[in-house]
Amino acid sequence: MKRVIVGLSGGVDSSVAAYLLKEQGYEVIGLFMKNWHDDSVTISDECPWLDDSNDAMLVADKLGIPFQTVDLSEQYKERIVDYMFDEYQKGRTPNPDVLCNREIKFDVFMKIALDLGADYVATGHYCRKGELQKDDHPVYQLLSGVDNNKDQSYFLCQLSQAQLAKALFPIGELTKPEVRKIATELDLVTADKKDSQGLCFIGKVRLPEFLQQKLQPKEGVIVEIPATQPMYSQAEPQFSSENDALNYWTRKMDYNRTDGKVVGKHQGAHYFTKGQRKGLAVGGTVEPLFVIDTDVEENVIYTGQGKDHPGLLKKALFVSNNEVHWIREDLKLNVGETMTTQARIRYRQPLQQATLHQLENGLYVVFETLQSAITEGQFVAWYHGDELVGSGVIS
Numbered sequence: 001m002k003r004v005i006v007g008l009s010g011g012v013d014s015s016v017a018a019y020l021l022k023e024q025g026y027e028v029i030g031l032f033m034k035n036w037h038d039d040s041v042t043i044s045d046e047c048p049w050l051d052d053s054n055d056a057m058l059v060a061d062k063l064g065i066p067f068q069t070v071d072l073s074e075q076y077k078e079r080i081v082d083y084m085f086d087e088y089q090k091g092r093t094p095n096p097d098v099l100c101n102r103e104i105k106f107d108v109f110m111k112i113a114l115d116l117g118a119d120y121v122a123t124g125h126y127c128r129k130g131e132l133q134k135d136d137h138p139v140y141q142l143l144s145g146v147d148n149n150k151d152q153s154y155f156l157c158q159l160s161q162a163q164l165a166k167a168l169f170p171i172g173e174l175t176k177p178e179v180r181k182i183a184t185e186l187d188l189v190t191a192d193k194k195d196s197q198g199l200c201f202i203g204k205v206r207l208p209e210f211l212q213q214k215l216q217p218k219e220g221v222i223v224e225i226p227a228t229q230p231m232y233s234q235a236e237p238q239f240s241s242e243n244d245a246l247n248y249w250t251r252k253m254d255y256n257r258t259d260g261k262v263v264g265k266h267q268g269a270h271y272f273t274k275g276q277r278k279g280l281a282v283g284g285t286v287e288p289l290f291v292i293d294t295d296v297e298e299n300v301i302y303t304g305q306g307k308d309h310p311g312l313l314k315k316a317l318f319v320s321n322n323e324v325h326w327i328r329e330d331l332k333l334n335v336g337e338t339m340t341t342q343a344r345i346r347y348r349q350p351l352q353q354a355t356l357h358q359l360e361n362g363l364y365v366v367f368e369t370l371q372s373a374i375t376e377g378q379f380v381a382w383y384h385g386d387e388l389v390g391s392g393v394i395s
């Protein structure tokens with residue numbers, strides 16, 4: 001009998017995942033991980049991990065499976081929390097959920113599970129795993145969940161073949177309502193529990209308060225850039241090489257920053273991210289202000305009115321070579337090659353038609369239409385239909 005260790009979070013999705021695996025005849029063990037030190041960077045008075053671990057235990061009990069907890073708060077602090085601070089300090093916006101999957105759930109947690117004799121590690125993610133044979137070797141595929149509303153493949157965009165080989169996603173063929181129905185029929189305590197917003201990190205703390213714990217406030221100005229200023233020339237120029245064209249589409253905004261006017265003050269550019277609307281506290285504008293760029297060195301936030309402000313829009317992005325990741329290693333592009341794909345630059349964004357260009361210095365992703373708030377530090381993931389083929393950190 002194959003042994004599966006399922007990450008039991010105390011939520012409904014992993015509860016049902018554990019049930020389904022048992023039905024399929026696996027030997028199932030539930031494992032809860034504690035991520036947070038009570039005394040470290042927790043903000044709110046609540047202590048949700050205790051409630052969650054208790055719910056996970058009750059579910060395991062009801063399903064009649066063994067249950068254990070592991071404390072991974074040290075590793076979580078080192079690999080996720082510290083990295084978060086570091087990235088914000090540099091003016092980038094990291095994605096803790098993607099990292100948590102790559103570094104914690106499918107690395108530290110997975111190694112513990114394998115040491116406990118597991119053949120597989122399962123989670124309650126809404127995605128599916130496929131398998132192909134190529135040159136007599138198995139090639140694993142990461143496929144989106146059938147529930148379009150809940151598809152979580154994006155959060156797993158940094159998994160490797162080795163990690164996928166050992167992963168199972170039992171609820172990927174189901175919709176959320178179907179999962180809830182199963183949990184209700186089984187009378188699980190988690191049946192009506194509200195979703196954790198799919199965030200393993202921000203769900204537990206409020207981001208601005210979290211950042212203020214480590215990043216010192218530093219007063220600076222908010223500058224508004226008028227929307228009438230051209231960001232790109234209206235007519236596309238003639239390019240002498242593909243390189244020139246790609247650099248043109250990914251370059252920084254070309255407005256003269258001194259043309260903007262100071263409209264307010266902020267407490268630190270490193271607290272802000274591109275596309276952000278909340279927290280600017282500047283009134284009296286016709287349309288709401290959005291952050292179009294931050295300069296953490298000069299401590300200036302550049303803003304513009306309206307979500308279609310040209311300063312927010314770009315057609316392409318760049319990923320440096322060491323941050324390009326192919327789940328489908330067999331499809332990796334060589335220098336000079338291109339690939340037609342569909343891509344997204346944030347969770348739940350509908351897939352966008354795009355072309356990948358692998359050049360000497362890195363990978364360019366050129367979209368068919370302008371994209372809003374392409375943000376450094378976030379992940380771009382590219383797909384072929386419902387298969388997530390690769391991803392990278394936006395430079």
Ligand SMILES: Nc1ncnc2c1ncn2[C@@H]1O[C@H](COP(=O)(O)OP(=O)(O)OP(=O)(O)O)[C@@H](O)[C@H]1O
Nearest residue numbers: 007008009011012013014032033123124125196198
């Ligand atoms: N503290 C934890 N301990 C063990 N596994 C976890 C934990 N947190 C998350 N997981 C695993 O990762 C999966 C995705 O986590 P996420 O935080 O996105 O929750 P979710 O989609 O709301 O799922 P759930 O309803 O199971 O909490 C979970 O279904 C679970 O298998």
